[in-house]
Amino acid sequence: MNRRSGTGYTGIPPWIYAIAAAGAVFVLLPLVAMVAKVNWPQFIPLITSESSLTALGLSLRTSAASTAACIVLGVPLALVLARSPFPGQRLLRAFVLLPLVLPPVVGGIALLYTFGRQGLLGRSLELAGIQIAFSTTAVVLAQTFVALPFLVVSLEGALRTAGNKYEAVAATLGARPSTVLRRVTIPLVLPGLASGAVLSFARSLGEFGATLTFAGSLQGVTRTLPLEIYLQRETDADAAVALSLLLVAVAVAVVGLSYRRPRVEAAPEGVFR
């Protein structure tokens, strides 16, 4: 992948830089405007209020849980999509990626009709004594729904880029499929998996529409940080801005971490260790 980077030739015409700069400003300017609006003397009290900390804690917990769910469900999904062609594969991929383009509120409505009390599975779950509506589980479900495609896309890309040469060799040396997966495939695509997981976490952290539609909003149970911001905005703009900045800081930290991952060429060494 990095073969061409050594020559110093970028192949980018100069005018591209001007538009790229405009694009960067377009993204950064609103953030700057928000920082300028922060009521700094009150910043610490605003973000350390009980409701803020409860919302932040809930957001971090649910995002961690949904990232775990994304890994459990997304890794097999990406493997199947990348490695084993089957009829209807393109269709399946399109559907798996659908939450990326779907407005989250639509996702929330769909989840409601699936896991809600009157929903497709909700009625059976209710009989089994499991109630999902208005619970933290509902938040995790909503976040997993919107975040799963990020993990699948990242990992599938990594799998295709890595190719299956090493795996084929491992197989000819007598390794069983599960061993190949554990000792060759996963270590090879670990950076892709990590960045996919981080993206999923970040997406879960920002989830708003599906949660509001599907899970409701109650402090400590379902009111995550974005919902808290939305609510605070009604009465206390300063609190909303302060919390927004907190969410931006957490998101920047999370995404920043994912791009400090070791370079891709380090992976094959690990494989044969």
Add this chain to the structure above:
Amino acid sequence: MSTPRKLATALLVAGVLTAALAGCASGAPGATGTASTGGETPKLSRTITVFAAASLKSTFTQLASDFEAKHPGTKITLNFAGSSDLVTQITQGAPADVFASADAENMDKLTDAKLTHGAPANFATNVLEIAVPPSNPASISTFADLARPGVKVVVCAPQVPCGTATETVENATGTTLAPVSEESSVTDVLGKVTSGEADAGLVYVTDVKTAGDKVKGIPFAESDQAVNTYPIAAVGTSKNKELAAAFIATVTGSEGKKVLSDAGFGTP
């Protein structure tokens, strides 16, 4: 790079664009036209933009089309949202000519910002009502029933007008509710009831009426403890104060009263 990767990228880009566009759409509406219809136009011409609380959607839509029919050459553009969103938009420079708020507090914000033209006029009132799914699964019949253990009741958060009203009724009756969710808009409360997720929700009388047979309304006497008053005012920055005043007169006049009371609103 194979097609799937490209497809994924395209989808990702499309997703980002959709989100961006959705964000734009929910922002301020575009500046409405100032195209006048020639030189010798009738007395009331041109366009005004009315920012009205979400609960006024059906009534104001009707009043606006009646008004346009009565005064040919006029055009009323409507923008419905939560009252506090609308105030924020107006103070940030959104081109509104008339503002109709669902509560006095949000109108006060506009008056405090010296953005109203003339004193606001109260034109309607609204009270809370219990909304339950048509089958009434938790057999709710009084306000006190909502506090029974096991009843899944959804209310508005105290930060929004319907939540303030809910708190007032709770205090007045000495009933403490343990809601499963505190929503940030009355629409979200109603949604939880119509979808059958909640056993009951506290919404406005007018919302129950709008929802038709999707929910059953249970009025309760204690609701008169918290009467919400709707004020309307012309916006100071309006470029067409004459037309704005004419529309306000329609809303506060007999025609407006009839449409509003048909929808369940009370008179102030």
